[in-house]
Amino acid sequence: MNQDLQKERAAASFNPELLTHVLDGSPENTRRRREIENLILKDPDFQHEDLNFLSRSQRYEVAVRKSATMVEKMRKFNIADPAEIMWFKKLHLVNFVEPVGLNYSMFIPTLLNQGTTAQQEKWLLSSKGLEIIGTYAQTEMGHGTHLRGLETTATYDPETQEFILNSPTVTSIKWWPGGLGKTSNHAIVLAQLITQGKCYGLHAFIVPIRELGTHKPLPGITVGDIGPKFGYDEMDNGYLKMDNYRIPRENMLMKHAQVKPDGTYVKPLSNKLTYGTMVFIRSFLVGESARCLSKACTIAIRYSAVRHQSEIKPGEPEPQILDYQTQQYKLFPLLATAYAFQFVGAYMKETYHRINEDISQGDLSELPELHALTAGLKAFTSWTTNTGIEACRMACGGHGYSHCSGLPNIYVNFTPTCTFEGENTVMMLQTARFLMKSYDQVHSGKLVCGMVSYLNDLPSQHIQPQQVAVWPTVVDINSPDSLTEAYKLRAARLVEIAAKNLQTEVIHRKSKEVAWNLTSVDLVQASEAHCHYVAVKLFSEKLLQIQEKSIQAVLRNLCLLYCLYGISRNAGDFLQGSIMTESQITQVNERVKELLTVIRPDAVALVDAFDFQDVTLGSVLGRYDGNVYENLFEWAKKSPLNNTEVHESYYKHLKSLQSKL
C-alpha cells in the first residue's frame, strides 16, 4: 500500500468500516454489496480494459459485448434485487452506461405499467430474454421539456385496424433515446394519437424498428446514431424517423386509454400515478449525485495526500498538498456536501418506498409535496455535484486533466443528469410552484405540513406587528440544530420575497403567466434555499441516529462545515432579513477555517468509508496501491499513439513539412 495513505489511515480518529455500515444502512448490506462487486472485479470474463484508449466505435462494441456477459452472469449469480442489480451494473462498465440498459429500465417497466395482460403476455418474455431489445423513444429533436409540443403522430386507420406512424417534420424526429442508434430492435414510441379526426394527446406504442434475425431497419423506418457527445461514448443514443409506418392496433399500450377497433377512443381514469415513477427516477438521481461527488472526492483527496509539492516552510520537505489551506478549502466542503447528499439520497429512497406502500393502499395525499421535493432536490444536488466534480478535477492540477485521473469521465457521464429526467431550471420552477401554492394556502389561513411547515410561522402571516420579534434569532454557530433554524429562516424569507414579487408583477401586468416568467429568477432562488434547508435538516437529524461516539464526532464536524460553508458563500442572504449579524458572519468565516484543520487528519479515512472498489478500475490517481507515479507511467505507455516506434503515417506529414521549406 502507498506509504502516505498508510500514514493517513493510521492517524484517523475513527474506523472507516463503521462509517461504511452507516452509509450502506447495515453491516449486512456492506457485506452483500462487496460480495457482488467482487463477482465482477475478480472475473476475467469482464476484461477490465481501459476504455480511454479506444475509439468510440470500439467502446460501443466493448459495451455491447460486456452487456451480453453481464446479463448472462446476473442470471448465473441469481442477482435480481434492484439495489443488487445496480451494484452489479455500476461495476461492470465502471461508468454505468450500457446499450441494453433501457430495455430493463424503461421498456419493460413501461410495458408493465401501461400494457394490458395480453400485451404483457405477448412481449414480456421475449424482452426479458432479449429477443426483443427495447428502448423508450419520447424526446424529439425539437422538444424535450415541453411534452405537449411533441409532433410524432399515430393516426388510426379503422379499415386495416392499424396505426400509421409519421414523423411529419425534421423537428419531430425522435432524438436521444439510449440504445436506439444500433442496439434496439423495438421501441416504445410516444406519439400524438389521432382517431376519428381528433387528437387525444400523447400515447405509447410498441414499434418494431429492426428485423429480427438480420437486425436491419424495417421499411419505413430511418434509424441511426446521433453522433458523438461530451461523454456516453459507449451509448448509441439514436434517432428515429417514421414514414407512413403501420403497426397493428394491438401495439398501442392499452391498460389505461384504449382505441376500439372502430376507432372509438376510451380515456383513462386518472394519470396522477405517473407521479410515482417520476419520484422514483429523480430520487434515484439524488443518490447518483451523492455517489458521483463521493467518488470525485475520493480520487482528489487520496491524490492530495500522495502528492507532495512546493513548500510551506523553506528548507523542510515538500508537504502533502492536502496540507495547504486553499486545497482543504476546495475539497473539504465538497466532502461534507457528499456526506450531506448521501443522507439526502438515503432519505429519498426510503421516502419512495414509503409512498409506494401508501399508493398501493390508495393514499395519494403526500404525492404532491414529494413530487415537488424530488424535483428540487434532483436539481439542487446535481448542480452542486456537477460543479463539485470539476472542482475536484482541477484540484488535481495537470494530472486531473489526464484521463488517468478518471475524473473527466466521471464528469462527462454525470453532467447530463442536470438536463435529463427534467431540466434543472424547470425542476426548480416546479418546486417553486408548490412553494407558492403553500404560501397562498397559509396566507388564506390554512396551515401547511411537511417540509414547508415553516411557512406557517412567517411574520407576515401574523396580525400583531410585535410577532415580528419572533424572527431575529440567536444563531449558535456550533449547533447544527440552530444552523438549521437559520437556513429555515432564509428559505422562508426568499419564498416570501418571491411570492410578493409575483403578486406585484400580477398587479402590474395582469397576466399570471407573464408575471410568473418575470419572477422566475426569484422563484428559482426560493427553491434553492428550500432545498438547501432540507439538506441541512436531514444531515443534522442524521447525527441523532448515530450511536458510535467516534463516528458521531466526525460527522458532526462535517455537518457543521456543510452548514457554515453554505452561510459563508451566501452571506448576503443571511445578513438580509437580519438572520445573522455581520460579526456572526465573521465568526462563521473563521470557524470554517478552523474546521478545515479539524477535519484534515480524518480526510482520507472519510473517503475510504465510501468504499469505492471500482475507483481502482477507473482512476490511476484514486488507487489504494503502490506508487501513483509508476502506475501513471505504466498507464501512459498504453496510449495508442505509442503503438509503434514511429508511425509512418505521421512521419510522412512531418517529412513533407521539412522538405517543403
Added chain:
Amino acid sequence: MNQDLQKERAAASFNPELLTHVLDGSPENTRRRREIENLILKDPDFQHEDLNFLSRSQRYEVAVRKSATMVEKMRKFNIADPAEIMWFKKLHLVNFVEPVGLNYSMFIPTLLNQGTTAQQEKWLLSSKGLEIIGTYAQTEMGHGTHLRGLETTATYDPETQEFILNSPTVTSIKWWPGGLGKTSNHAIVLAQLITQGKCYGLHAFIVPIRELGTHKPLPGITVGDIGPKFGYDEMDNGYLKMDNYRIPRENMLMKHAQVKPDGTYVKPLSNKLTYGTMVFIRSFLVGESARCLSKACTIAIRYSAVRHQSEIKPGEPEPQILDYQTQQYKLFPLLATAYAFQFVGAYMKETYHRINEDISQGDLSELPELHALTAGLKAFTSWTTNTGIEACRMACGGHGYSHCSGLPNIYVNFTPTCTFEGENTVMMLQTARFLMKSYDQVHSGKLVCGMVSYLNDLPSQHIQPQQVAVWPTVVDINSPDSLTEAYKLRAARLVEIAAKNLQTEVIHRKSKEVAWNLTSVDLVQASEAHCHYVAVKLFSEKLLQIQEKSIQAVLRNLCLLYCLYGISRNAGDFLQGSIMTESQITQVNERVKELLTVIRPDAVALVDAFDFQDVTLGSVLGRYDGNVYENLFEWAKKSPLNNTEVHESYYKHLKSLQSKL
C-alpha cells in the same frame, strides 16, 4: 439565413459592424482579420472535416497534416505579424491546438532569449525551417508549480566537455510538453545544472531526442505520448526519460549563465527579465478567456433565439427560449462578462507592449505590479470563463451536450488554462503577496500607486477617527463610476481583512510561512476582489472612449449588468463594511432583472459583433445559416457508428446475447 436570427438582427438598436471595429481596435484591423480568416475558410486544402467523428490517432494525424499546410500557406501569404499568425492559426484547426505549435511559441523564443549568437546561428534557421522541430520540456511528473523541485540533472563532464542528462526517478520524467510525444526531434530541457560537484539550479539545454531522417528515438532517450486527456486530442503531449544521455557543452543555452570548458560556472547578471515573458503569456491568456467566453455566448445566444419551447401564455405559439427570464439570467451576465474581459484583454495587450518598450529602455519600475496584476487577472478571467462555458453549454439543453454544439470542445480545450502557465490558486496568492506588500507600505507611511492606490485611502491608515466617515458612500446603482467606487471599497476591505488576519496568525504562530498558509483563503478572496475591481474599472473607463451614441448606450447597459450582477452574487461583501444597505441590494436585484429585458432585443447583435466566422466550422448550433435542425440531422448521419447499415461486429454480440438466454 435563419428567419429567427433575421428578425433579431432587424430589431437591434445598433449596427454590430461598428462594435466589431471597437473590439478589433479599428475598421482596418477588422478588414485585415477577415481577409486572413477567409484565406483559410475558403481554401479547400484545409479540408474542414469534423474532427468529432475521428479517433484520437486520426485527429493527431489530421493535425500534423494541417500543420504542414499551415506553415506552407503562412509563407505563401506572407503572414508574419504575431496577431495575424494568431488569427490564421486560430482558424486552421478551429480549436487552436497543433503539434508543431511549441516550436514557434516556446522553442524559438527561448533560443532567442537565452541562446548566444553562435547558438542562434546553429539552430535558428533549421528550427524555423522545421528541419528541427522543437518543444520545451520543463514540467515533470512530480513537479509543475514548484520549479526548484524539478529533479532532472545535467552533470558536466570536463573530460569529454559534455553534459550527462539523467532522469534519476520516476517523478523526474518530463511530462506534458506539447508535441513531445510523436512530433518533435529536439527539446529544450530544463535541468538542475551540476558542475564541479555543486548544483547551480535550473538551466536550459538543447537536447536532440529523435534521429533526423528516421525520426526514431535516439539511444538513451525514452519518449512517447502521455495518453488521452480531457481535450487536446490533436496534441501529442509527451514524456521524456533520459539515461546517461550525453550532449556537447555547447548545447547549454549560455547567453546569461555559462559553464566554461573546465567546468567553471559563471552566473547570470539578473533574472528579473523572465518577468516580461510571464506578463506576455498571461496577458495573452486573459485575451483567450475573453475569446472563448465570447464564442460560447455566441453559440448559446444564437441557439436560444432559434429554439422555441414550451409556453409562457397558454395557447400562444412557443416562445424563443431567449424570452425566458431564467435563460436571460444565465446568459446575459455572461455576455456582459465576455465584453468586460474583451476590454481587460485589450488593456493587458497594450500594457505588455508599453512595458516591453520601457524594458528596452532599461525601466523595470512597473514590472512588479504588472506581474502581480497579470497573474491575478489570468486566474480571475480563466476561472470565470471556465464556469461560463459550461453554463452556456447547459443552457442549450440536450443539444449542448452533443458535440454538434461545439461547446464541449471549447470547454475541454479551454479548461487547462486554469492550470497551465501558473496554476490559478498559486496565481491568486502571487497577486495577494503584492497586495500585502502594498498594504504594509501604506501602513508604514508610504503611498502606493497604480491599480492598488485605493489602499492609500484605507480608514485604518488615518489617525483621526472622523476620517472613517469617508467610507460609507452613497452608491448610485445607475452609474458605472459609482459602482466602480463600491467595488474599490470592497477590494480595500478584503485586502485589509486578509492583512489583519495574517498579522494575527503571525502573532499566534510565530512562523510567517505557517501564518501565510493559514490565511490563504482570505488572501485569495482579497485578490479576487481586487481583480474584480480592475475589470469593473476598465469596463467603465472604456465607455468614455466610445463616440458612437448607439454603441455607447448598449455597452453602458452591459457594463451596468456586469457590475450589478457581481454585487447581487456577492451581496455579503457589499453589506459587510456597510458599502451598501439592504434596501440598495434589493434595488440591485430588481435592476438586474430590468436590465435583462433591456438587453434582450440586442442580444443576437451583441454576439454577432464578436464576428466568429469559425463558429460555423465548429458548431451546428452557432451557425448563421439555414435550419438548425436540418443541419443537425445532416451532421448526425456522419457518425461513424452509422457507416454501414448493420455492423456485423456489433450484431455478433447482440446475437450471442439473444441466443444465450
